[in-house]
Amino acid sequence: MTKEITFKVFRYKQGDPAPHYDRFTVPCDENTTVLIAMQDIRRDQDPTLMLRHSCHHASCGTCGMRINGKEELSCVVKVLDLGTPTVTVEPLENLPLISDLVVDMTGFYQRYTAARMPYIRQSEFNPGAEPPEGIDRYTRYENCIECGLCLSACPVAGSDAEYLGPAAMAAAWRAVEEPRNGDGKHALNWVDNEHGCWRCHIAFECSEVCPSNVDPAAGIMNLRRKLTGSSLLRLFGIKR
Amino acid sequence: MQDVQSTQDTVRPKRPLLAWFDVRSRKLGSWAFALNRLTGLGLVLYLFLHLVILSLLLRGEAGWDAFIKLARSPLFLLMDAVLIFGIIYHGLNGIRVGMVGLGYGVRAQRGLFWTLMVIGAALLVASIWLVFTI
Amino acid sequence: MKSYHALIIGGGGTGGALAHDLALRGLKVTLVERGEVTSGTTGRHHGLLHSGGRYAVKDKESAVECIEENLILRKVMPGTFEENDGLFVAITEEDVEYSRLFIEGCTDCGIPTHQLTREQALAIEPNLSPNLILAVQIPDATMDAMRMALRFFATAKHNGAEFKTYTEVLDVEKTGGTVTGVRVVDHRSGKESVINADIVINAAGPWSGKVADMVGVEVPIRPSPGVMLALEGRLCNMVINRMTPSGDGDIVVPQRGLSVIGTSSWVVDDPDNLGLPSDHIEKMYAEGEKMIPAVRKAPFRAAWSAARPLIGPRGADTGRELSRTFKCFDHVDEGVEGFVTITGGKATTARGMAEATANVVCQKLGVDAPCRTREVVMLPHTAYFTG
């Protein structure tokens, strides 16, 4: 069953005085995702519409958008599931806009890489399984797909332009929790400042929008516990 | 101090007030925070008001008696109820924020919130009953 | 006006690997991509770093390429693969029959195999079907389609290659029989311009037929899409392949916390209009379930289509029987100078394709520089954004 859906899409080209919204009507069926609808618009109605996408299955993290005001991966949001006759599509917040639905990820990645988290971690799936010959232990990628949804949803990032942000601090916590090529001290030091873990106001928006089970807010709280713990110990003259 | 690009956007400058208080399509945490901030600010305001009113005492009995009369009016009692709500909410949510903020009960934060709110609701009902009956 | 030695059209794995190779050889390279890099087929593929096992019986040429590249990439891209190997699982007597051919083929192609009994296989992959009869371990690995390719881009960028994303090629500039550059539109601003280069390389994957049309040369490419299904939960840690000749839904690739089942195959005209047939999605469940029964109960995450740049006459109607080996066309045979097309292949063989193409490019430009991509360790994917 196809249904005509109207999309209200955020538009901005470099040199424009201000952003505006364009309306497009797209026939959508039960498989049509918001990403596919945007691509259909680009193919059939406006070849200048700019968007990021790559994997189409919630794995690369490039297709983040604000859909009806909420941060989502557009490749896994089915249009008809939204249930609204008009769907508003906007770029992520808290990163500089490049054009239309595309934001500049440089600042995100600068923060994200600072904790020096290796991308390969131990796999915890099928815990009873013994690894095959020639392999010490099963490994897998980290959960975070670097989509920036958390940064966009975070109210602190909405007011502090230097804030390290949830994804970067979640990565720092991973570097502490499972030290693979270091002891995590660097990551702990890095978040221990007024734009780091202490700035967070525990709104949990990051964990609400995270599409990949990272739970960045929990990571930030764990960093705080670790830091509080060690400063308490220091207070009593115990050094660890 | 951080060697990272600012997340400021010239096309869409940050709007901190909206970031904090536009809770449309946001979840529990943002609502809880927005309300916590509002009640916190409300409590500060109240503290000042409270001091101003207490200072009436310095001006003698007449003014104070007039105030007490006013304070007994239903409208004023209703405002008391709002104040009590503010205290209870801010205090109880504050306990959650304090705990979670130090890494305790993070995964249980939602349950913690609602448990505290149920306690809060009971306290609120009891207090309001007291306010209007005494 | 700035001019480049080489201009690459298409920011997929192939274009990225080529930029990396040419930049290491000291050439001034630029690459234009109409969207974000890896927004074509590259980002959307299955994520399997082929051992070559899949091709060892019917397409030995491909299989040998795969195992060679597999070993090289593990070395030059440390930390990029989930290196948990793969299994070919035999579930029926027919599969067992095929396993003999399979092991023979692998041995011929230099792909190490290790045969496992039912019990051994179930111990390392408990979710496999109880109908399992035997399994063969081969050195498959899992990649993140985008992040693997990004390492080419990151390293090339570091070595001076310039990437122009959101820049679409509208036309190819020619003087007489020689291609001199491309006319592009920058979608960020809507401005059109011409970029000149000594040589233009068409690496537009399934779109390379369209780009060739701009020049007026023939590239026998057909977009051949396949459907893939991603389920929540990592049902296996190894890549699970069905012990059959290439078929639909015969591979399950674990990825992060997902399991991805693929794929199918048909042919379309427009690589921008693939569609997503529901019956193909159902086929993925049905075939995947035979290897891992838990597939049926796993929550749905996504289903999508991606188009192979398959070499073959344009206009034929099924995709499977064609060789998957890549081709590098120097269109000088058709009377066009300064224009080369690289197409076909696999993500696994992108480096090798780039090496072959870079050799052609360097020869045409009279540059004498050896390929270094077999040794140079690449930067992490994040360096593409931070570098």
Ligand SMILES: Cc1cc2nc3c(=O)[nH]c(=O)nc-3n(C[C@H](O)[C@H](O)[C@H](O)COP(=O)(O)OP(=O)(O)OC[C@H]3O[C@@H](n4cnc5c(N)ncnc54)[C@H](O)[C@@H]3O)c2cc1C
């Ligand atoms: C379903 C499926 C599963 C696969 N699974 C695997 C696997 O598991 N392992 C493996 O190794 N390989 C796999 N492959 C093969 C692999 O994905 C492809 O061979 C490879 O990604 C092709 O890369 P490419 O760079 O040649 O093409 P693409 O990635 O498609 O790059 C071409 C680029 O050109 C751009 N472009 C087009 N027109 C223009 C223009 N006019 N101007 C500017 N830019 C333009 C496009 O936007 C696109 O980004 C799979 C393929 C499919 C279809």
Ligand code: HEM
């Ligand atoms: C009952 C005991 C109280 C507790 C447990 C408590 C707890 C807290 C906590 C944990 C915060 C931090 C919130 C955050 O970081 O998100 C906070 C903020 C605040 N509190 Fe309280 N508080 C209490 C009473 C009060 C009182 C009596 C006042 C007023 C005089 C007050 C005014 C404020 C203000 C103004 C803020 C700042 C709000 C903000 O940053 O948004 N609090 N409180």
Ligand code: SF4
């Ligand atoms: S929990 Fe902290 S980091 Fe996460 S959204 Fe809230 S303020 Fe931002």
Ligand code: SF4
């Ligand atoms: S933490 Fe989650 S929301 Fe944030 S970038 Fe990573 S995957 Fe995206």
Ligand code: FES
């Ligand atoms: S396109 Fe990769 S996450 Fe959506």
